[in-house]
Amino acid sequence: MINHFPASLDIKTLSAAYRRGRITPVRLIEALLARLDTEPEQPVWIYRLPADEVLGYARALERRSPAELPLYGIPFAIKDNIDLAGAPTTAACSAYAYHPERSAFAVRKLIEAGAIPIGKTNLDQFATGLTGTRSPYGACPNAFDPDYISGGSSSGSAVAVTKGWVSFALGTDTAGSGRVPAAFNNLVGLKPTPGVISTSGVVPACRSLDCVSIFALTAGDARRVFRVAAAFDPSDPYTRCDGTVRPEFAERFRFGVPRPDQLEFFGDKDAERLFAAAAERLEAIGGLRIEIDFAPFLEAGRLLYEGPWVAERYLTIRELLDRDPDAVYPVTRTIIERGKHYLASDTFAAFYRLMALKRAAEEAWAQADVILTPTTGTIYRIAEVEADPVRLNSNLGYYTNFMNLMGLAAVAVPGGFNSGGLPFGITLFAPAGSDHALLNLAERLHYAAGLTMGATGQPLPAPSSQSEREKPGHVRIAVCGAHLSGLPLNGQLTRRRGRLVKATRTAPSYRLYALPDGKRPGLLRQVPGAAIEVEVWELPVSEFGSFVAEIPAPLGIGSVELDDGERVQGFLCEAYAVADAFDITEYGGWKNYLRARDPT
Structure with a gap:
């Protein structure tokens, strides 16, 4: 157990500490809250949950095993335009505040997976x-x-994430809100494909474009959160239901960069130098650089605030503006009030132009698998922004505003530090459905930069191995019996283009039984248990259904926890079937048992 705050709250490290019994959710939360109470007052939080409430989440988890939940005991923060049941949602406007009875869909999924909410952020x-x-x-x-x-x-x-106060945080991203703060705080920021994470329970900015974004210390952490949050929500009409997932980028891939005359750094030589270095790192890990015409993307970005989409923002707070316009921040009010002047004909004209720009952008995607840009061309002092709020804000959106209008997925990645010690970030983006492929490439690029995590000064944890990275369009299956390599049913995997990912063991909470027919084992989650040898195979999603159809009772497919905390599909046995079975857990695996039974 610990009696102090851990050095790093990255999810990979924290999850390993839970599994090894070095920490408990209650002890972590007690240490975290004590630390937050001693931090200088900063406008990071709008609302922090009462200590008893946060500890209530932690105590509930201590009745569960870390192996059961993918985000067991992981503290997180929620942007205050996303609902958390019982906590006020203000969208940074007290006159707008309300108290939701139900959390946003994505927040519910995260809490169900074991994550612990700490508060609502500014x-x-x-x-x-x-x-x-x-x-x-x-x-x-x-x-x-x-x-x-x-x-x-x-x-x-x-x-909150970069300071190490939480392991990850939710934001939203309509024009760059999940990428720009990541770039300025040495974080990974995932802006997923629009519709992949539900926006139910999110105060709309532009409802047709909004995304829930994820801030994390590493791309691997962002991937863990994304796996949980990216669930289909039938109550959200904007949630994607087509399941489109693009494949991994090849070992040698093509990445586009804007033509030199289209790159804009607003006089920031440090940013220009750091972007060039990031492009060289991407080449070093297998990328072929290609210059693309960035003009269609830039013009699409201008439509966001210069076109009728600002009317969506007006629609959200129209009643508040009519009732109490002074309740809205002056710059915000000036921007949003423009939305009431657009005609329906203006909207259709803008949609027609956007479709033409999407078609023009297809030329870039014919040349490149992924595009690399700065996340922003520069960074500003607070005083500079307050003196010239609209123009400088527009500069910050140069590389971000077009993304959701064009339906793209993007990941902001730390790219180094300028001569003044401030972070610089780059962004990788690709067509819809590229989220996992982008996260895997972002992880490689992040490690290649040799940076520490956020503002914590802590080194990055060991990168995910190739076997740990999820392959889009495939399902991972843990096999423990006759489907193992060299055994009679292995052909059911290989003839379906199955690929052996790794030989490993389960979490130490399973027992293995030889079923009465003597031909197959049954794996059952039980306490006390042990780690059982398994193989993890990948099957194309298109082959998974026919594979499962061949599995006879009492066996079936369920969620299996591996010894490193990863959860995959795998063979499990119905509990009734082990009543007459022989417990062979002590052998540690089916092959060991077969060798002991028949040494020849």
Whole structure:
């Protein structure tokens, strides 16, 4: 057990500590809350949950095993335009506040997976801005230099993660709000394919474009959260249900960069140098650089605030503006009120132009598998933004505003530090459904930069091995019996283009039984248990159904926890079937048992 705050809250490290019994959720939360209570007052939080409430989540988890839940005991923060049951949702406007009875769909999924909410974080009011300064709760300063902006609109979420106060945080991203704060705080920021994470329970900015974003210390952590949050929500009409998943990038892949005359750094030579270095690192890990025409993307980005989509923002707070316009932050009000002047004909004209720009952008995607840009061309001091809020905010959106209009997936990745010690970030983006492929590439690029995590000063944990990275369009299956390599039923995997990922063991909470027919084992989760040898295979999703159809009772497919905490599909046995079976757990695996039974 611990009696102090852990050095790192990254999910991989924290999950390993739980599995090894070095920490418990209650002890972690007690240490975390004690630390937060001693931190200087900063406008990071709008609302922190009472200690008893947070500890209630932790105590409930101590009745469970760390092996049961993928985010067991992981503390997280929630941008305050996303609902958490019982906590006020303000969208950084007290006159708008309400108390939801039900958490947002994504928040519910995370809590069900074992994550512990700590509080609601500050934002540019109504998620309108990329600076982190447009909040009546105060400008949220950069974690590395308080004279500089933290980025918005998800400012508090990013700062809470980079300071090591939570393991991850939810933001939203309509125009760059989940990527710009990541870049300014040395974080990974996932802006998923629109619709992959439900926006039910999110205060809309532009409802047709909004995304729930994820801030994390590493791409591997973002992937763990994304696996949980990316669940289909039938109550959200904007949730994607087609299941489109693009394959991994090949070992040698093509990455696009804007033509030199289309790159914009706003006079920031450090940013220009750091971007060039990031492109060289991407080449070093297998990328072939190709210059692409960035003009269609830039023009699409201008449509977001110069076109009728701002009317969606107006629609969200129209009643508040009519009732109490002074309740809205002045810059925010000026921007949003423009939305009431657009005609329906303006909207259709903009949609027609957007479709033409998407078609023009297909030329870039014919040349490149993924595109690399700076996340922003520069960073500004808080005083500079307050003196010129609209123009400088627009500059920050140069590389971000077009993304959701074009339906793309993107990951912001730390890219180094400028001469003043401030973080610089780059963004990888690709067509819809590329989320997993982008996260895997982002992880490689992040490690290649040799950076520490957030503002914690802690080194990155060991990177995920190739076998640990999820392969889109495939299902992982843990086999423990006759489907093992060299045994009679292995052909059911190989003829379906199955690939052996790794030989490993389960978490130490299973027992293995020889079923009465003597031909197959039954794996059952039981306490006390042991680690059982298994093989993890990957099957194409298209082959999975026919494979499962061949499995006879009492065996079936369920969720199996591996010794490293990964959860995969796997063979499990119905409990009734082991009543007349022989417990062979002591052998540690089916092959060991077969060798002992028949040494010849």
